[in-house]
Amino acid sequence: MLNQKRVVIDFVSPQINNGEFFIKRVVNEVVNVDAHILADGHDVLGASVLYKNEKDSKWNEERMHLVVNDEWKASFVVEKQGFYTYKVEGWVDYALNWQHGIERKIDDNQHVNSELLEGIEFLKTISKKANKTEKEHLLRLIKLFEDSENYDEAIKEAVSEKLHNIFLKYPAKILANTSKEYKVYVDRLKARFSTWYEFFPRSASENEGVHGTFKDCERLLPRITKMGFDIVYLPPIHPIGEVNRKGKNNTTEAFEGDVGSTWGIGSKHGGHKDIHPQLGSLKDFKTLIRKAKDEGLEIAMDYALQAAPDHPWVKEHPEWFKWRPDGTVQYAENPPKKYQDILPIYWESKDYKNLWKECLDTLLYWIDCGINIFRVDNPHTKPFYFWNWIISEVKQKHPDVIFLAEAFTTPKVMARLAKEGYTQSYTYFTWRNSKHEFIEYMNELTQSELKEFMQPNFWPNTPDINPYHLQGANDSKFIQRYVLAATLSSSIGIYGPVFEQMISDSLPGREEYLNSEKFQICHYDWSLENKLTTIIAKINSIRRQNTALQQTNNIKFCHIENDNLMAFYKWDQDKANELLIIVSLDPYYAQQGTVQIPLYDLGVQQGHQIQVQDLVTGSSYNWFNEWNFIELHPTLPFHIFKINK
């Protein structure tokens, strides 16, 4: 193909799988675009990023600038929810090239009369689009360039800043080339910045042994708000299967009164669109949603695509399950593990289109009830293309909806689910425990392409994971885990009240809670306040007030001369808010070290005073040096310093 264009555009970034997937932002975030832009020869190039919201018809333009080595940059801000498209345009800027050449020839004492005549062509073209003042100026220059009498004035004008700016303003873009188009999906702020509290409604009763209800849950809302959470995530609230129901501590035999696993969904009382009768009515649930909203809380539901053997789907849609040659239906297994109370969906089903539609319909049903956040159970055991389809179907109509992927699986599968559209992802944070592990993992999440599409959500514990390091741990360790999650990641969650009450009994040698709420009702003192509830409330309040903590990718680790101390710098988009966080990883002894503050990033010189203010204690320190002494005690094993320059 004979293509006369001269500029080539390569390595446009950010982009995922060459534009197959979209990158993600939240409202008012910046997209920094880089590209390699090349042409033959030595001509001056021009380039722009063009971008528009899906609802706009016109492209917005942001001029790029050359940084180094044919690498160009520009940024734009996404102000609205939904999809934006962006692309890079590059061209040879013949007018600027002419001015650049004439400057160098004049410096070399060459006579440029002929060049002045050549310039007239550019002035004439631009004068057609220029405004009145510019046009008058250009017409004057044309005369001047034609007139060999005023050579000195002519060359002065030819190389003037004024003419340069006119050229910049009206680029000719002859034979311009354009990259392919890339997409960014813009979510509401909560997609990035969210603080989750998970509890089991059936354990919400004040009275021991009594099944909790949505009404009981209402009573807990002020407590959760006071601790500073903004999302209340409830494990499945649907009817629980009665066939093959699990007993306490995941035993295969259920006894009289055993309530079964909340994830064993479906019984004669209904399936995924129904509510467990003991929790209350649909009306009660809607009331809970509304009351939560009044408290500033959103209710997140669990979306677990599997069925108890007595789920209505099994009879109504037997083709959605895999039947064995002996006529039984196959229960979930990961040999040799068996989940007798759950039937997996048969995704290879010939009737998969109706299955997918029912799955979508279920989501839309609960969205209609007022739910905008779903925590999805084991998404890595359902097909990737299904998630891509269902998430995009939902978000087209309901852009506020947030999906959190509970995929504790291999890193590439987790990443792929995020690419397919998941808003947030559970992570390996729960098992990261030493300084080098945190630094490596944070660099993987925030310095690789993951930062463009995967919003981590850090959970110190979940009903499925009672990590070894929390089993029997003291309050200092619990504080450390919370402050690490809450400052390393802008989205976090805890499974309470076991976390804030530091309940950590386990099945021997396993990271499973003893007497797990997954299989039974537990009784808690829901009025209990302790050091942990106070610290959690304080940290969550700091997160709300400091925008530097409302984004995950803006992190840089600082040198600190002690492997039990970890320090990192956080900032917000405009650098209006800058924090230095230091956490001790030792729950038993005091630790000292010297931390290197990031002078370059702060834009200050050594010797310049900065003030760091501890946002928990209120104490301030004046620092003049690059390296500063730190001591942390198990009593309060962290500093969140606000930096004032």
Added chain:
Amino acid sequence: MLNQKRVVIDFVSPQINNGEFFIKRVVNEVVNVDAHILADGHDVLGASVLYKNEKDSKWNEERMHLVVNDEWKASFVVEKQGFYTYKVEGWVDYALNWQHGIERKIDDNQHVNSELLEGIEFLKTISKKANKTEKEHLLRLIKLFEDSENYDEAIKEAVSEKLHNIFLKYPAKILANTSKEYKVYVDRLKARFSTWYEFFPRSASENEGVHGTFKDCERLLPRITKMGFDIVYLPPIHPIGEVNRKGKNNTTEAFEGDVGSTWGIGSKHGGHKDIHPQLGSLKDFKTLIRKAKDEGLEIAMDYALQAAPDHPWVKEHPEWFKWRPDGTVQYAENPPKKYQDILPIYWESKDYKNLWKECLDTLLYWIDCGINIFRVDNPHTKPFYFWNWIISEVKQKHPDVIFLAEAFTTPKVMARLAKEGYTQSYTYFTWRNSKHEFIEYMNELTQSELKEFMQPNFWPNTPDINPYHLQGANDSKFIQRYVLAATLSSSIGIYGPVFEQMISDSLPGREEYLNSEKFQICHYDWSLENKLTTIIAKINSIRRQNTALQQTNNIKFCHIENDNLMAFYKWDQDKANELLIIVSLDPYYAQQGTVQIPLYDLGVQQGHQIQVQDLVTGSSYNWFNEWNFIELHPTLPFHIFKINK
């Protein structure tokens, strides 16, 4: 879109710009393909690389294996010239998955009668495609699985290696997914392994002051062959412009008898399809090509797309040049530099289609005369898309043709030209001089994606570059430069006879030769033999005999405890030929150090004896240790060791 497939394929490698460009190989080289292959759940996956030559209708299949972390690998060998297409296919292997599950259940002492019945389905399906023996075996198994009497034998057969291999041989590939298709272009071996000798035919005369001819060149062929070169590259042999002709040493005024720059192409005697009358006739040129071929040499021509002011194109196609408002035609410039004897082509010309066709026609004309190698002058000042088009047009008809890009420009532009189709590329080797520079540069060339499409060609000097480190250098330095080029890169070249005769006078303070042959005829003693000619011949002979030196990417640097000594390990595709090269970078003093031999790559243990044989001196050493003492003298500042295990 409702897509029921379960496997996703990501990050297929190698590929360039997501398949926009092809990767490159030479005949019989291997392509190692990697891909990330994922599915939901825990099922066993299968994957293949499918590939075929452009002339094949059927895909060849090479099964991939899982390495680690969802990364899969397979290799194939390209046996023919031309394009190959390759792609990756992945599927859930339900039969293997069944076998894997049953194994784990048996280990867990579960009863698998129902599973055996399930397995029959796979056996039935496969028995339809299996060969006779396999079919008999499968039918026996079906009976066995149906028959609960022989449970022990049934489970033994179910988990047998024999059945496993049948499953592997006949994968079901239900709902398989396929990556996009990628291309590899396969060249003849010379694309990768070539040894160039450049000289100016007009300086080939035995008699001082007499213009050399093609007949004189014939006389030089045995000398060039004896030194071990296989390509003779001639600067332009076309008529030289008489208007604005340059004088000696690039002066703007030519005097009587000045011959002008060979790159100032075109005069009343003709243009790009004509021969400078003083060199001889077309018949003489064809005779030279033939005689060179008899000597085992190929003639490479210069392809320089520019014109002297009196080139026939200027009158016949004025629209191919840029005319200024004052009626003059614009000569080449890079302000403030001026090239008054050359008019650049005006690529923005409205008549560009005819221009491109004439450029192509010129190449085809010389190819018809027997030329298969072109060294292209300044390709980075002509449009990228032009090169893509013209190279692909030529190679479609003449796959043996090799294009060498003389683009001394920014790294991304050099890389892009290689992506657009150039076979070989000049590099920055000419200016790399210290150990860390060599290591960094070689890693850039051989460890980044460049290795897939850019074949470097290392030149210690060119008519345009008399590098500072060679000006006034001793023979040790010249030897070092040659051995470095010849062992670091499989394609190399020198500009002779100045190189082997160590002529290095320069314009003061510049990397330009004094009395450059670019602007005048020089007289040489073409019979001169010296240490350098002997060493060059020896090194080139070693290159021919050792396949490890016929590829550039197979290099690994070895630790050596001295910054004046550089050591690296080279091997061929089958590891039948392994070399250890050690070069001293000091031309004045002896240097000692200890080198660490790459035990892991050699596949030997410390304490195991290896023998290293110096391929220049013939001396052998027996080494038992990982670290070994080395001493190099300026007299012979390198070892090329053959490793015998």
